[in-house]
Amino acid sequence: MSLRRTCRELVLEVVLPRVQKSVGDGLDRFQMVVDAATLRVINSFLRMGDLHTEGVTSVELLEEDREPLPGLDALYFLRPLPATLDLILADFKSAAAPQHRQVHFCFTQQVEQSLLSRLTEATHLAGRVRSFVEVPLSFLLVQDRGFHFDMPEAITGLFPVPDPQMLSDIVQKLTDVCRCLQTTSPIIRCQSDLCHTVADRVLRELNMHKQPSLPSQPCQLIILDRSLDMAAALVHEYSYEACVFDLLDGNMLDADRNIVTMETSGETREVLLSDPLWEELRYMHLEAAREHVEAKVDEVKRQNARGGNGMSTKVMLEQLRSAPEMRDAVDRMSLHLSIIKQIHARLGQEQILDPLHLGLVEQDIACGIDKNGKDVKITNLQTTLQRILTDRPELPSEMKLRLLMLYFACVANIPEANRSKLMEAARLAPEDHQVLMSMLGTRLMAPESQRKQGTGCAHRVTKQQAARSKKNATAEGRFELSRFEPCLKELLERLAEDRLSFEEFPVCQNSGDDFGLREAGYATAEALGAPAIQAKDDWSFASGGEEREKAEVSHRIVVFVLGGFTHSELRAAAEVQQNLPRGTEVLMGGTSLLTPKRLIKALRPAPEAHAEGEMPDLS
Structure with missing residues (x-):
């Protein structure tokens, strides 16, 4: 069972039916109250239509003013935090004016005993509680194969010295992912000391939730940190999805909500970026995506050629949109034509495809290999970058910053004089200069095993990465701006083929015992009127679920990156899976x-931070 389906079924087949069943009095509707963070989690795998079918009349934010509904039940679907509990108790501070009739609690993590005590002692609330459940849903889903913890601040909070509270939060959330997957004690492999610390703590947490009677599946979990490949987080990636989220975020795209704003027939409207055509296009190269959409448009033109000779694509689509049976298809094509047009405009603004070939220079820096498959000379690379920064003062500040960040991430032992020349030529704004300093301060330029490479200035690319880039550069039909591939792809291939070095990525020893989800009814919940529910009955999805499991996933590889992962790495995971059993x-x-x-936003300093500082050690 995929992680997305597991999360959907946990909510739709376990949590909501339990609430609906206990509503009683002929009522089958209730309100869901969530905090902002939990709303983002739910939105990543459910839509309002899914919730409405299961009895949810509306979803309201706990933090905002809400109309009292004393005749309607409510499901509070929340994080178990002291501030959250304060707002819950405020809803029931008066017996004469309660916010809701009966209350059902669903917390996304284990509730501390002190918070449970506050709930049981709440005079006007305790008698109204009809159910209580904890579910391990503290993470956001991306498509069917991705998840993240919504923690962009981790890039500075973990490196170079991890914040203890942040580390604890990450361990808890990663444990929640494992529990949702209902896997065995995973075989964990680690890249660094920090990764090993996380692995040890995750295993200890999982041991606390063991239920050997529950079925489980083999799983390999490999924990990495962002130092594995900083270039992947900086270089332009030309697959369609990566272009959309890199170039259009804050422009026509609201990346947090996956909403595109576009003009149609003179009206501005918001469109959810989730449709069948988007699924077809997302991993295609930008040019292949353009050709694919244009071919669909041409097909529609041929099928509806009545008087269409000489008519522009825009006018043709507007006419076809008036036909109800064509409206959805035309809207999808119009959406993606508009997106592709805007991407090309942004590439022009950043001068990526201009005659000086900034895109080629970027690829040379990231790969250490030029378009002809030859090793790049660092002196030539430095000279080219210096000339670009000096001769192109109109180059957007963010583009100059990205080029410098990429160069400093990919080249080791840069002489101080050379670093200073590049930074002076760039003439970065003070806040952008501090972003660069912040990145260098994280010491994420290269994995620990590569941080000492002699004293000479050299590209950090490994022999395996260089060989792959040479192969890509000489491959027939490959776009020259797509030579770079994230290191993760090769790592996954080696892992799948059992060729991954145990010296570089050692195994974290574990018990090898099965574990399952925490018992749904918390031990102290009976005082709140919530029955103790056996996890195996509800959370193992036993109703037909075991047969589906056998027909689907038999082995799982989970890659987790401290510091965050990229769209290119998500694509690489999908490509590797296609070649696996x-x-x-x-x-x-x-x-x-x-x-x-x-990444730049996460590294940008607070307004009061100083813009200047000493250059960190880049070794």
Whole structure:
């Protein structure tokens, strides 16, 4: 069972039916009250239509003013935090004016005893509680194969020295993912000391939730940190989905909600970026995606050629949109034509495809290999970058910053004089200069095993990565701006073929015992009127679920990146899975889903931070 379906069934087949069953008095509707973070979690795998079918009349934010509905039951679907509990208790501070009739609680993590005590002692609330459940849903889903913890701040909170509370939060959330997957004690492999610390703590947490009687599946969990490949978080990726989220975020795309704003027939409307055509296009190269959409438009033109000779595509689509049976198809094509047009406009603004070939220079920096498959000379690379920064003062500041960040991430032992020349030529704004300093301060330029490479200036690319880039550069039909591939792809291939080095990625020893989900009814919940529910009855999805499991996933590879993962790595996971035996699933996860813009935002200092500082050690 995929992670997305598991999360959907946990809510739709366990949590909501339990509430609906206990509503009583002929009522079958109730309100859902959520906090902002939980709403993002739910929205990542459910739509309002799914909830409405199961009796939810509306979804309201706990943090906002809400109309009292004393005749209607409510499901509070929340994180178990002190501030959250304060708002719950405020809803029932008066016996004469309660917010709701009966109350059902669903918390997304284990509730601390101190918070449970506050609930049981709430005079006007305790008698109204009819059910209580904890579900391990503290993470966001991305498509069917990705998840993240919505923690962009982890890039500075974990590196170079991890924040203890942040580390604890990550361990708890990763444990929740494992519990939702109902896997065995996973075989965990780690990249670094920090990764090993997370692995040890995850295993200890999982041991606390063991239920050997529950069925489970083999799982390999590999924990990495962002130092594995900083270039993947900075270089332009030309697959359609990556272009959309890199170039259009904050422009026509609201990346947090997956909403595109576009003009149609003179009206501005918002469109959810989730349709069958989007699923076809997302991993295609931008040019292949353009050709695919244009071919669909041409097909529609041929099928509806009545008087259409000489008519522009825009006018033709507008006419066809008036036919109800064509409206959805035309809207999808219009949406993606508009997106592709805007992507090309943004590439022009950033001068990626201009005669000086900034895109080619970027690929040379990321790969250490030029378009002809030859090793790049660092001196030539430095000279080219210096000339670009000096001769192109009109180059967008973010593009200059990305080029410098990419160069400093990919090249080791850069002389101080050379670093200074590049930074002076870039003339970065003070806040952008501090972003660069912040990135260098994380010491994420390369994995620990590659941080000392002699004293000479050299590209950090490994022999395996260089060989792959040479192969890509000389491959027939491959776009020259797509030579770079994330290191994760090769790592996954080696892992799947049992060729991954145990020296670089050692196994974290574990008990090997099965574990399951925490018992749904918390031990102290009976005082609140919630029955103790056996986990095996509800959370194992035993009703027909075992047969589906056997027909689907038989082995799982989960990759988790401390510091966040990228759209290119999500695509790489999908490509690797296509070549694995049937029944093998590859999941990609991290503390956040990174784009270059989001990485820069996470590294940007607070307004009061100083713009200047000493250059960190880049070794």
